[in-house]
Amino acid sequence: MTAAPAPHPADAAPRPAEPVLEVTGLDVHYGPRRRRRRALHAVSLSVSPGETLGIIGETGSGKSTLxxxxxxxxxxxxxxxxVGGxxxxxxxxxxxxxxxxRGIVQYVFQDPLRSLDPDLTVAQSLAEPLLVxxxxxxxxxxxxxxxxxxVHLSEELLGRLPGELSGGQRQRVAVARxxxxxxxxxxxxxxxxxLDSANRVQVLEILKELRAAxxxxxxISHDLGSVAGTADRIAVLYRGELVESGATRDVVTAPRHPYTRLLLGSAPTLRSAPADRAEREALRTLLHT
Ligand SMILES: Nc1ncnc2c1ncn2[C@@H]1O[C@H](COP(=O)(O)OP(=O)(O)OP(=O)(O)O)[C@@H](O)[C@H]1O
Incomplete structure (x- = not known):
């Protein structure tokens, strides 16, 4: 009996790329020992190269803590x-x-003034991470x-300080940085x-280009509408725990957790029929009492 021929390398199933971010069973607490408050509990997620993970949740759910x-x-x-293995x-x-x-992980916050030094020109702000x-x-x-x-910004802006830019320009500089x-x-x-809607669309387009690269x-957002058009997968944070995660289409069209349904109900443009008001009220009572 002859052994089956070894598979040609080209026939072998492609190996999934190693995740760039892997979080396993994460807990975070704030405060001194006696008054410790849990902000995250048992959070596990992973993100691969070229993938966008959206994390949604209402205020206080633990998004920024993550x-x-x-x-x-x-x-x-x-x-x-x-991070990066x-x-x-x-x-x-x-x-x-x-x-x-080493620049492996970078960040952009809601307020670009948190990512940009107000005393550095755009040129200095952008060059700084490279010079370091x-x-x-x-x-x-x-x-x-x-x-x-x-990020679709003109070179004319290079000599300006963050305070001399519009909000949308500032955020695009923060993205470039x-x-x-x-x-x-x-x-x-x-x-x-x-951001206003025109700038929002522009930044979302830039994010799609980055993913493609x-x-x-x-x-991270409290607004499912902004995330849904950009993310491959969505994870839903509720009171510090991930209650649902899956492909964006599945989470939007067939949410499993009542809290996700509540979030979808607050973003009626994502579904043809807005959630029924009484159902939403019932869910709110269930979730918040
Ligand atoms: N520095 C801190 N000290 C103590 N508690 C904190 C601190 N930062 C956040 N918390 C608490 O941790 C929980 C999660 O907060 P976090 O800022 O991560 O939520 P979030 O989902 O990002 O909210 P938002 O959308 O309002 O920014 C909240 O209960 C918050 O009060």
């Missing part, structure tokens, strides 16, 4: 976080700074110009919530 934990700004009290859960501040300097990584000033300036084009180091993972915490994005 972003902060993944950026090393708050400590996990249980569970693990891996590196176990980072027990990293101290020095190790986190080193990881952030040892890129020569001439090359940094050239890369800054190319990134400005990528997050991109200059060519990160593998970008955490976006409510990146379009403060292979970046992994975590897009």
């Amino acid at each position: 972003a902060r934990a993944v950026l090393g700004l708050v400590r996990a009290s249980a569970g693990s976080i891996r 590196e176990e980072v859960t027990a990293h101290d501040q020095r190790q986190w700074r080193a990881l952030r300097r 990584r040892g890129v020569a000033p001439g090359e940094a300036a050239a890369r800054v110009r190319s990134f400005l084009a990528r 997050a991109l200059v180091t060519d990160p593998r993972l970008v955490i976006l915490d409510e990146p379009v919530s403060a 292979g970046m992994a994005l975590v897009f």
Whole structure:
């Protein structure tokens, strides 16, 4: 009997890419020991290269805490976080700074003034992450110009301070700053919530281009409508726990958890028929008492 021929490498099933972000059983608490309050419990998720994970939840559900934990700004009290294959859960501040300097993970917050130094011009803000990584000033300036084009901003803005830009321009500069180091993972915490609809559409288009370029994005929002058009998958946070996650289409068309149905009911444009008012009231009572 002859052995079956070894499969040709081209026939072998493609191996799934290693996740850029892997969070397993994450707990985060705030406050001193005696008055500790749990903000996240048993949160597990992963994001692969080129994938956008949307995280939605109402105010206080723990979205920003999750972003902060993944950026090393708050400590996990249980569970693990891996970024770019590196176990980072027990990293101290020095190790986190080193990881952030390597530019593997970047962030964009709702308020661009939190990501941008008000005393640095656009050119300085965009060049800074490159200079920190040892890129020569001439090359940094050239890369800054190319990134400005990528976020559809004119070179005329390079000499301006953040306070001399419109809100939409500021947010696009913050997005460009997050991109200059060519990160593998970008955490976006409510990146379009403060923008008018024209700027919102522009930033969402930019995010789609990034995803197409292979970046992994975590897009956090209280607004399912903003996330649904961009995310491949959606995870729903409720009172610090992930209550549902799945392909965006499945979560939007066939939500399993009552809280997800409630969120969908608040975003009627996503479904042809808005949720019935009485049903929504009943869900609210169920969830909030
Ligand atoms: N620094 C802090 N100290 C103590 N408690 C905090 C702190 N930051 C957040 N919390 C609490 O942790 C919980 C989760 O807050 P978090 O900011 O992560 O929610 P969120 O979903 O991002 O809300 P929002 O949409 O309003 O920003 C809330 O109960 C909040 O009051």
